[in-house]
Amino acid sequence: xxxxxxxxxxxxxxxxxxxxxxxxxxxxxxxxxxxxxxxxxxxxxxxxxxxxxxxxxxxxxxxxxxxxxxxxxxxxxxxxxxxxxxxxxxxxxxxxxxxxxxxxxxxxxxxxxxxxxxxxxxxxxxxxxxxxxxxxxxxxxxxxxxxxxxxxxxxxxxxxxxxxxxxxxxxxxxxxxxxxxxxxxxxxxxxxxxxxxx
Amino acid sequence: xxxxxxxxxxxxxxxxxxxxxxxxxxxxxxxxxxxxxxxxxxxxxxxxxxxxxxxxxxxxxxxxxxxxxxxxxxxxxxxxxxxxxxxxxxxxxxxxxxxxxxxxxxxxxxxxxxxxxxxxxxxxxxxxxxxxxxxxxxxxxxxxxxxxxxxxxxxxxxxxxxxxxxxxxxxxxxxxxxxxxxxxxxxxxxxxxxxxxx
Amino acid sequence: xxxxxxxxxxxxxxxxxxxxxxxxxxxxxxxxxxxxxxxxxxxxxxxxxxxxxxxxxxxxxxxxxxxxxxxxxxxxxxxxxxxxxxxxxxxxxxxxxxxxxxxxxxxxxxxxxxxxxxxxxxxxxxxxxxxxxxxxxxxxxxxxxxxxxxxxxxxxxxxxxxxxxxxxxxxxxxxxxxxxxxxxxxxxxxxxxxxxxx
Amino acid sequence: xxxxxxxxxxxxxxxxxxxxxxxxxxxxxxxxxxxxxxxxxxxxxxxxxxxxxxxxxxxxxxxxxxxxxxxxxxxxxxxxxxxxxxxxxxxxxxxxxxxxxxxxxxxxxxxxxxxxxxxxxxxxxxxxxxxxxxxxxxxxxxxxxxxxxxxxxxxxxxxxxxxxxxxxxxxxxxxxxxxxxxxxxxxxxxxxxxxxxx
Numbered sequence: 133x134x135x136x137x138x139x140x141x142x143x144x145x146x147x148x149x150x151x152x153x154x155x156x157x158x159x160x161x162x163x164x165x166x167x168x169x170x171x172x173x174x175x176x177x178x179x180x181x182x183x184x185x186x187x188x189x190x191x192x193x194x195x196x197x198x199x200x201x202x203x204x205x206x207x208x209x210x211x212x213x214x215x216x217x218x219x220x221x222x223x224x225x226x227x228x229x230x231x232x233x234x235x236x237x238x239x240x241x242x243x244x245x246x247x248x249x250x251x252x253x254x255x256x257x258x259x260x261x262x263x264x265x266x267x268x269x270x271x272x273x274x275x276x277x278x279x280x281x282x283x284x285x286x287x288x289x290x291x292x293x294x295x296x297x298x299x300x301x302x303x304x305x306x307x308x309x310x311x312x313x314x315x316x317x318x319x320x321x322x323x324x325x326x327x328x329x330x
Numbered sequence: 331x332x333x334x335x336x337x338x339x340x341x342x343x344x345x346x347x348x349x350x351x352x353x354x355x356x357x358x359x360x361x362x363x364x365x366x367x368x369x370x371x372x373x374x375x376x377x378x379x380x381x382x383x384x385x386x387x388x389x390x391x392x393x394x395x396x397x398x399x400x401x402x403x404x405x406x407x408x409x410x411x412x413x414x415x416x417x418x419x420x421x422x423x424x425x426x427x428x429x430x431x432x433x434x435x436x437x438x439x440x441x442x443x444x445x446x447x448x449x450x451x452x453x454x455x456x457x458x459x460x461x462x463x464x465x466x467x468x469x470x471x472x473x474x475x476x477x478x479x480x481x482x483x484x485x486x487x488x489x490x491x492x493x494x495x496x497x498x499x500x501x502x503x504x505x506x507x508x509x510x511x512x513x514x515x516x517x518x519x520x521x522x523x524x525x526x527x528x
Numbered sequence: 529x530x531x532x533x534x535x536x537x538x539x540x541x542x543x544x545x546x547x548x549x550x551x552x553x554x555x556x557x558x559x560x561x562x563x564x565x566x567x568x569x570x571x572x573x574x575x576x577x578x579x580x581x582x583x584x585x586x587x588x589x590x591x592x593x594x595x596x597x598x599x600x601x602x603x604x605x606x607x608x609x610x611x612x613x614x615x616x617x618x619x620x621x622x623x624x625x626x627x628x629x630x631x632x633x634x635x636x637x638x639x640x641x642x643x644x645x646x647x648x649x650x651x652x653x654x655x656x657x658x659x660x661x662x663x664x665x666x667x668x669x670x671x672x673x674x675x676x677x678x679x680x681x682x683x684x685x686x687x688x689x690x691x692x693x694x695x696x697x698x699x700x701x702x703x704x705x706x707x708x709x710x711x712x713x714x715x716x717x718x719x720x721x722x723x724x725x726x
Numbered sequence: 727x728x729x730x731x732x733x734x735x736x737x738x739x740x741x742x743x744x745x746x747x748x749x750x751x752x753x754x755x756x757x758x759x760x761x762x763x764x765x766x767x768x769x770x771x772x773x774x775x776x777x778x779x780x781x782x783x784x785x786x787x788x789x790x791x792x793x794x795x796x797x798x799x800x801x802x803x804x805x806x807x808x809x810x811x812x813x814x815x816x817x818x819x820x821x822x823x824x825x826x827x828x829x830x831x832x833x834x835x836x837x838x839x840x841x842x843x844x845x846x847x848x849x850x851x852x853x854x855x856x857x858x859x860x861x862x863x864x865x866x867x868x869x870x871x872x873x874x875x876x877x878x879x880x881x882x883x884x885x886x887x888x889x890x891x892x893x894x895x896x897x898x899x900x901x902x903x904x905x906x907x908x909x910x911x912x913x914x915x916x917x918x919x920x921x922x923x924x
Contacts, residue, residue: 342543540741
């Protein structure tokens, strides 16, 4: 099955998720800078989740760009990923409106962890269909970032109950680590394309 | 008329429905595991409806992939299907926030039943345009699942007033039955494609 | 300029409008049939607006399918149409939640009237670009429905202050009149395509 | 990397932003013209933001139509633009529901200013990839509007604390200035296309 409609649907869902989070932003009580400042933690949590969803869109985009066809099982693996991403607005609001208490901060990390696992499952299924010598397999490489991220999420979940700002720092750290994720895949894709022309 | 824009519009609507349900999720009262646990029935109902909308997207996607053109009547049959799907978030919220009382649980089943009938009408219209010897007609086959589902929905609607958890079990059962719906159509489509190459 | 991205954007906006109306549906007070019945006017108004947005999507789809390129002015005419359509959820909610009082019922008609005028402006601009002998111009024909609709909206607006249910009947009447709008254009398009093959 | 999916994602996000603003529109208290009139400032602010998002979609559409490929950095520059645009509904609501007090009116201008800067960054990155002799570079020209807008936003931000209606006038002025933005680029694009045919 071709990938077109899968990409269109995923784009739609991620585009909606990344924007409906702004509906969770309550207006400040009052019209002063101070009232806006009081909402600052909520705005920063929104920005963090915006970046996370942007990273997932970006990685999804890169991964699908070297995939030729998807199986029925991959469609469900993709919906499974979208399910966990759809809980990001909920967990962002629960964490930030209560000013980052332990349990909601841990739940935020759990949702990120589940999304990372879902992305890994989807990637594995796509590699199986594409084959071990495919451009996709080569582009993924040793997948260091993909292996470190779950560990950092687990660290963040644990830290939520001890030092919550360190937990948030762990989540921010993973986001920063991923912010330039494409260069690697871009290079491999370009190399692979160049080779296929020889 | 080509199917492109019909698919794009349906993708858009289903993508929005599957994600706006998270806007219905109220934040837990408090920041403890217990408060989150209290919201668990709502979260599970959300997951069930997410799966249902995923199933509809998946089946819609498969059905349209073997359709070559759509009539004006099929456009309206498609909008009719989207109408009933658009009531899924409403009925999910009414059922789950009140912890599955009889009437809302029955209404949830009625909405699912109407969506199933609307899908059947759309399928029938598409088959009429494609012809009795089309890939679509062959792929549908005897449509056992499509015939059992309405009966199970009716069973669930009736059970809502007697034993509501059995009603929910009926709804979950239909979802599980559909979770692997594509293999049949995938196989028929592949076979048909292979035959057309001979 | 090609029409692809204009269609995609319009599809997106109309898909969102048609679905966010369900967010306006408040849950019934209570879990009985009576409580749901109390919400019935709201649900019926939602169904009417769903049909109206479906009609606009349908007509937009048919019109654009015979257009080859769009000017910069047509992009704005399209946004102007989307602006009035975007007020449909607002006016639907104001009218139905207050059980169809005079002013909101008139405002609902005014929004529909403005959308109809905006559609006419867009159509005129597209015809100008396509030319008087284009398929689009032929397909529109004498545009009887397009000329009667504004008159019926005006009638409905006036009746809102006298006999509001007759006003609602006028709005329902226009929707019914448009429900099968495509046959005419479909036929002309087919004829034109057939001619161009000779 | 081809531009297709970037355009689709941006279309999705802007389409959602332009429509979810109507969810911020509270129903008037009462069902009279007076009650609706009381909501007029909110409706006008909504119309202004609708036009702004329309301008961004329009300019984005024109810019991408002459771009052939996007780098990984440009994907992030695009997400950065979408981030600031996503704050438009929030700042519109804060400004208009409080009837245009100084700080929220200034914040509205700051969001517009940041979006303008983000658009400039994206444009610069795309030009770098396309080259100094590209159609894009020629079409942008001296970019007078792009240079005046930030100055007018700064003026508006300053005026918010002195004469807020002049601030709003500045924002309206920028929107009017951009309302016919495409002719220039359209002409250059046409010319460039004509030249490339020689």
